Amino acid sequence: MKPLFTRPLFAYVIGVLAVIILSGTVLSLVMDNYIVLISVLLAEFIILLLFLLHVYERHIKPIKKATNTVEEIVKGNFRARIHHTSTSHVGELIQKINKLARNLNELSIQEQMHSEQLTTVIDNTEGGLVLIDSKGYIHLVNRKFISMFGNTMKDYKGYLYYEVLDNKIIHETVQKTFLYEKSVKETFTNHNGNEKQYLEIVGAPIFNERNMLKGAVLVLYDITELKKLELMRKDFVANVSHELKTPITSIKGFAETLLENDMNDVKVNNEFLEIIYNESNRLQLIIEDLLTLSRLEREDFPLVLNKININVLVDEVMPVIKQKAMQKNLKISLSLDEDITFMADKEKVKQILINLLDNAVNYTSENGEISLHITSNDKFVHIKVSDTGIGIDEKALSRLFERFYRVDQARSRNTGGTGLGLAIVKHIVEVHEGTIEIDSEINKGTAIHIYLPKNISN
Template sequence: MSKNSFSRVLGQLLLLVLACLLIGWIIEQPAWTLVLGLGFYLAWTLRQMSRFYEWLSTHPNEPPPEAKGVWGEIFDSIYHLQRRDGRMRARLQAVIDRIQSSTSALRDAVVMIDKDGHLEWWNHAAERLLGLRTPDDSGQHVNNLIRDPRFIEYFEHGDFREPLEIHSPIDLNTQLQYAVTRYGPGDRLMVVRDVTRLHNLEQMRKDFVANVSHELRTPLTVVVGYVETLLDSEEQMNPRWKRPLQQMQQQSNRMQSLLNDLLLLARLETSDHTSEDENVDVAPMLESIRKDAQSLSGEQRHHISLQIDGNTRLQGVEGELRSAFSNLAFNAVKYTPEQGDIELHWWSDDKGQHLAVKDNGVGIAPQHINRLTERFYRVDSSRSTNTGGTGLGLAIVKHVLLRHQGRLEILSKAGEGSTFICHFPAKRRP
């Protein structure tokens, strides 16, 4: 009620009281006249309140009943507010309908999930890709409809920085990619894309690389064997052939390293590691890697140190872990100048277990860091060729960590050295 309306009500009530007192004075009954006047006013007010309640409860969308005075203003104001809210709701509903129509036209599935994990809304593609049924599945928990253990772990863990690729719950021949985004007060938006074609192409690439690498091993072994035989009999060999044969041996060995890395990558990508997990003590492994790195350093005389803090037991595959850790240590040796410092540091805390390999070598520019784990990516191709690198070492490290639910963190600045940190989750601690 506005200030003017309130003043008018008080004025009317005051006039009623004065009129009742005047009439009561004339008939010599002022008290009874005042009581009757106020009672009449109260009855009229209750009547207007009754009409107001009846209108709101039974006919809220119809025009308000006729009324005079303040109650007429109240009826008209509320009616105008209702009409304005109705127009606003209509506009909002039109926007919602348009958004739902556009998302329904998407080929990717879109699913809205509340903070408790229950389904709120989905488009037609979700019914086709995930088998959701309208309205039977509305309000169901998403884990009751997508029962793959990998999805349940992914959804419950809450780390949605990377998408998840698994088979469709209704068709094992369909490969789906799940990407979840948080919004609002804990709600989640899940977008599901059919990546079967990309998955098949990637599988074809992996099979091709693995088959070619495997087939090349036999002829390459023959070539290496004959080259070594010729070099062993260098007294009977023409001196002009010695240098070409040495270069052939060097490049053959380099090709063998490349094939071995390719085969290891193929095995990491295709095999199931869960059956191979064991309780690994990384302390002797790291000491062995430190000694191998010192031997690799040779005349460069790097200072390689090892520091171990906390629990050194890790649930994993020993061969894969050794391959990843040695790749990091040997890379540090290859890209650190003579007499440089290389530190291997293992520690354990509440978040899990970690290995850091730190050097004071040439460092890496920021634009290269995100691509270091790609196959054959080289910051400086000439430098990598001179050091004998295959370009697959960090790709192997990345895949080993993924198979152990870990991640690789790279900290580096050009000219200031690099630090490669392997993070393993706490659940990997036996």
């Protein structure tokens, strides 16, 4: 009975009492029997009280519950529901409120999902992102940005961009974006720990629906790899020019001398002509190697895959090598597994063997030994070319496959090397999805291992 005497009902109870007293007074004028009068009044009181209780249970209590639930919903608790069974108008209201809460709950779940998706996208984009409002306050930085510039989200969010970003180019980009109200692009270098990064920054203005500037978004791309490639390309052009310049200068010089002098001294003439011939041969070799490399580097390089027998290949290659080796009195040892067959580009594999064996001969002193060892398992063919030559310094190993890299310039040139042999080998191995390893020790010798897959996916 406790709810009966809660505040609103208490007033009704007082009202009921007033009605009873009033009707008691009126009835007492016409009724003499007090017992009947009191019984009638008591009955009247109980009926009115029961009626009140009914009104309370059916109308007031559900409305109170509804008010509490709506309050919860206003606070953001969309899971609040009213549990009350009623078929009256109040019941309808309760159902509507519950439906509203359900809809709001669904909307809030959807919104949460969208915002999570957006955060995932923002955090996983390849570029660094910064969102700045029209007053210059940072609203958002993504994970990539933090990985580029350090610190944490808290160190940026809510601060003025020029207070927390210590970079002149970033400041200029923001200022220009706000000033010109269009996209601005700049590049700069950033030191991230010990690493030097090349970054490209794009500032883009953000407008609201009334076309007023609301802020700017900065996108930062790491272009270090691109810069490296650009540098490599520049280096390569410089190297090629340098490599071509030497033989061309020599050819031109000797040809000029021949033209200027009277051509009576046949011996000198022949000597000069021979130099010109050798140098033009050298030019041809460099150009052929460069063409081979550029063909191998093309994305759509066509590998002519055939089932090849390595023993047949070795038979084709060995005569040339043997001849060169004989001139230096080198011992050649061969060991091949029986009938190794696999899928590969025959001419390219032949080129690997020639380049490696050629190096073994060139970089091994007289009376040394070179060996070719080929084995296979069900996955790989393992080609090992070793020598007892001059060996390679450990520091030079990592650069060995760079174009035009030679440990000893003069020595390589004297042997007719172009400095491109190993670069070509590396590319051929790569297009065959194979791997290379080198073991080398100064003055002891070198062993190069090539692993080519037996079943290439191409």
